[in-house]
Amino acid sequence: MRRTLLAGVALAVATGAGAQEAPVAAKKPFAVKAPAGVRNDEYYWLRDDTRKNPEMLAYLQAENAYADAKLASLKPLEETLFKETVSHIKQDDSSVPYLKNGYWYQTRFDTGANYPIVERRKGDRDAPAHVMFDQPEMAKGHSFFALSDWAVSPDNRMVAYAEDVVGRRQYTVKVKDLSTGKLLADTITNAEPNVVWANDNRTILYVAKDPTTLRGYKVMAHTLGTPVAQDRMLYEEKDDTFQMGIGRTSDDRFVCVVVQSTVSDEQRCAPAATPAALQTLAPRKRDLRYQADHMDGRWIMRTNLRAKNYTLMTVADGAAKQGTAAWQDLTPASDAVFIEGFKPFKGYVAIDQREGGNRMIRLLDAAGKSLPVKADEPAYRMALDVNEEPASDWVRYTYGSLVTPTTTYEVNARTGERRVLKVAPVPGYDPANYVTERVWASARDGTKVPVSVVYRKDVKRDGTAPLFQYAYGSYGNSMDPAVDPGRIGLLDRGVVYALAHIRGGQEMGRQWYDDGHLLNKKNSFTDFIDVTRYLVAQKYAAKDRVAAMGGSAGGLLMGAVANMAPEDYKVIVAQVPFVDVVTTMLDASIPLTTFEYDEWGNPAQKQYYDYMLSYSPYDQVAAKNYPAMYVGTGLWDSQVQYYEPAKWVAKLRDKKTDSNPLLFRVNMEAGHGGKSGRFERYRQNAEWGAFVLQQLGVVE
Incomplete structure (x- = not known):
């Protein structure tokens, strides 16, 4: 040697x-x-x-x-x-389809493929499938590939998506015409994997990254067919201890910018029809955290206001400008139950929570009555799944443990009836x-x-x-x-x-x-x-x-x-x-x-x-x-x-x-x-x- x-x-x-x-x-x-x-x-x-x-x-x-x-x-x-x-992976597996705005969406893998195909069907789950993203084809020629977010325009004609071909999480946002399958010239670089459409079907909101720190710090509005250099800035976060994201509320009425740090949140929202003048729901304050969604003419907040383990609070549209002073309790604070998240539906709320180290689901109706979803194992986890139809009585969630493969259920919020939609196949x-x-x-x-x-x-x-x-x-x-x-x-x-x-x-x-x-x-x-x-x-x-x-x-x-x-x-x-x-x-x-x-x-x-x-x-x-x-x-x-x-x-x-x-x-x-x-x-x-x-x- x-x-x-x-x-x-x-x-x-x-x-x-x-x-x-x-x-x-x-x-x-x-x-x-x-x-x-x-x-x-x-x-x-x-x-x-x-x-x-x-x-x-x-x-x-x-x-x-x-x-x-x-x-x-x-x-x-x-x-x-x-x-x-x-051998324990079903190679030609597919996800459970979900309905949104008249289309059923699904991902599926072909045998041997490293990446899935994303497709949709119009009106009926048995309708002919239209391929939105052939990721095995898109990944060709790249040693790394990630399709990390995509959003379909309200009129169902276009899809904006974020891809990374390096692995450094500096995403490129592109737009595809779903009727022709052709890419538009619009290309946005160095962005977060987070895209949202405005109601006009021409405006895309995205988060631009600082080129050095890679911190998402600006919310930009891009109009299809115009140079990216002309994109409008809707918001800039100058405090570098905060990060941000954007999304639409569950009822699709508002576009919101969520700014978060370890100990503080701030949410600004504007009508999705005119996402320009963002209004703050509650100004940032150290040790105040909240995330808000909108349904049935009111805002619902998961917040730690007077609740260390978080609670749900609500405020009517007309009182929202009054800030936290107008927020009212929807659930009581608890030392034993930690609220992880929630999803509002018309007439009720699905709550994702933790108790005794396990993650579970309960449903809260308009009268304040809770319906817990039960489990049969000592150590398990439940989680809310994709729920894009707020008028539905059925809530989709997943269940699993170290022994039980992930099982997708839906539960009826009115009757408590449960239906198994899929048990993740684990051959052998x-x-x-x-x-x-x-x-x-x-x-x-x-x-x-x-x-x-x-x-x-x-x-x-x-x-x-x-x-x-x-x-x-x-x-x-x-x-x-x-x-x-x-x-x-x-x-x-x-x-x-x-x-x-x-x-x-x-x-x-x-x-x-x-x-x-x-x-x-x-x-x-x-x-x-x-x-x-x-x-x-x-x-x-x-x-x-x-x-x-x-x-x-x-x-x-x-x-x-x-x-x-x-x-x-x-x-x-x-x-x-x-x-x-x-x-x-x-x-x-x-x-x-x-x-x-x-x-x-x-x-x-x-x-x-x-x-x-x-x-x-x-x-x-x-x-x-x-x-x-x-x-x-x-x-x-x-x-x-x-x-x-x-x-x-x-x-x-x-x-x-x-x-x-x-x-x-x-x-x-x-x-x-x-x-x-x-x-x-x-x-x-x-x-x-x-x-x-x-x-x-x-x-x-």
């Missing part, structure tokens, strides 16, 4: 039968300055916003080559896992072979943390089984149980799967989130560790056969756990991990930074700087033993920039004292979500899945 230095990067070159050694990144002193202190970042040079630096690219390519070499012996298992996953899978449980693990401060668990019925609770534990725990995003075709292969090999609902999400209400962010963030990490120790103590798994996984902010979780309790994990998978917390949050030019001061804290303030530094995975890497690790990223990621995990891996290689494998897979043609296409994701998952099984001692 000989080692060479290429463009400042130490690379190992295999000779003879020797195994390739890990790349060693060059160290270059760089001072990261902050009001509260200065840190030396020897790997800061790996950041290149152009993604063209030969030295940086050489290092990433060397990491990929090293991963290839280390994983070569696992290729047969990887291929087996991939084929097993695909029998739910009767598995069992799901909801257990409550004790955290070190006495808090009970809900955990959803699934395993094969023939797995013994004797403390010998391998465990795969997953969590997220940030932004108030709750993780709900569902059947995953890619997980079945793990379960069938005797792996116990646990979904830890740690603090930082909102599974247990708003306080659950408050107790897991800002200066309470470490609760997320210790919850995860304590769940692991609980499951081992309860003999769900062997202490030396535990795998952990998280992505994005869940990757931060993995980095923190690796530093805090490396001895509790045999192997860790960290996908697109947010691991360089302090440096990233000091840089307002990086996408998402300014949005997130109320999530992580602003390190310009010493108390947050010190706290973030105390858990930031990159800063806390030390000379000690670490578990086996698989780290993944995308070169074009706009959410967590590739250089965060690149720097982290480089520092781990330099500091760690063990001989456990550390693999870094860099997707050179993808962003935050990895490669596009339904099968590509499973192929990537099969790679780390094979690695995990090897480390857990699960052999073929």
